[in-house]
Amino acid sequence: MPDKVRHVLGISGGKDSAALAIHMRDRVPEMEYFFCDTGAELPETYEYLTKLEAFLGKPIARLNSGRTFDHWLTVFRGALPSPQMRWCTNYMKLKPLEAWIGEEPAISYVAIRADEPREGYVSTKPNITTQFPFKAANIDFEGVKRILADAGVGLPGYYEWRTRSGCYFCFFQRKSEWVGLSERHPELFQKAVEYEEKASFEATAMAGRQYSWSQGETLIHLIERKEEILARHEKALAREMDNRRSAALVDVLADVLDDEDDTLPCQACNL
Ligand code: SF4
Structure with missing residues (x-):
């Protein structure tokens, strides 16, 4: 059988x-x-x-x-x-x-x-x-x-505010999505900051390297640039909505976010 x-x-x-x-x-x-x-x-x-x-x-x-x-x-x-x-x-x-x-x-x-x-x-x-x-x-x-x-x-x-599923601290998040996390779930954003600070501290002690969830900057630095990140995101969204006149916001959001950062998400976590 x-x-x-x-x-x-x-x-x-x-x-x-x-x-x-x-x-x-x-x-x-x-x-x-x-x-x-x-x-x-x-x-x-x-x-x-x-x-x-x-x-x-x-x-x-x-x-x-x-x-x-x-x-x-x-x-x-x-x-x-x-x-x-x-x-x-x-x-x-x-x-x-x-x-x-x-x-x-x-x-x-x-x-x-x-x-x-x-x-x-x-x-x-x-x-x-x-x-x-x-x-x-x-x-x-x-x-x-x-x-x-x-x-x-x-x-x-x-x-x-975000198009990919996955962990709240996922490093595949785009910069504007981190800002979204800080606004929608400030307690989770704070936990992500704490992980980063602890990892940075331990890594610095071991190898002199600074770890960060987001490419090129810590979350504290990223959030200091919040207005700039949001302004760029809103501008790209408005431009795309204008190009695709009858499109709903949801239809253009993923494309705009992909343009902001085209890093491929985790194939196992985002379907
Ligand atoms: S890659 Fe997957 S498991 Fe890892 S943080 Fe992102 S969503 Fe979570």
Whole structure:
């Protein structure tokens, strides 16, 4: 008798994976939904998961490493994760996911849209195969928005100021998104500042280097330039809205933010 195949779909807290979960609900009723929880996600993300669970009619499994971010930070001797050393994704998302799937054959459904060139996270484990239903059905950004609207789920709440899901301190945030964090969640911004100061202090003691979440400057310096960053962001947004006259703000926000910083986000954390 062949092994039972599991069907799994990762929810990142972003719009695309939420839309895929909705799209697949009735197509694969035995689907298992999961969310890799670092414990440092935005409050809006947890609210969005609850909303989604209500639509799906089943819980989204919360996977974690069993250890806090602070534990891993100690393991990595106080070095904050960065695009070059992304231990957070590896230890707090991918390893718990691969442990949860185990050795059973599984099909993983990944929310890459038809209009996206990127590939997304594809597991290298031989028992996991990957499918891209949006690519197969030619569903693009417009299609995703339609799926979310029709289901009454809508976009995640953080979309008013940030377009990528993930940890509140994620180093893939654009400068204006850091400013958004300081305004929407000042207590989380303050915690990010404290991590940075501690890491900088420890790193300075060890190697004379200063660590920062955001490229080229500490959060304290970044926030001193708040007016300048916001003015540039608003100008780019207005210009883009003007170019695309009938476009909604949500349609241009991602493009404008990408122009401000085109660093690719984490493929495993932002779908
Ligand atoms: S969202 Fe950012 S900080 Fe969080 S695990 Fe992913 S890459 Fe790391």
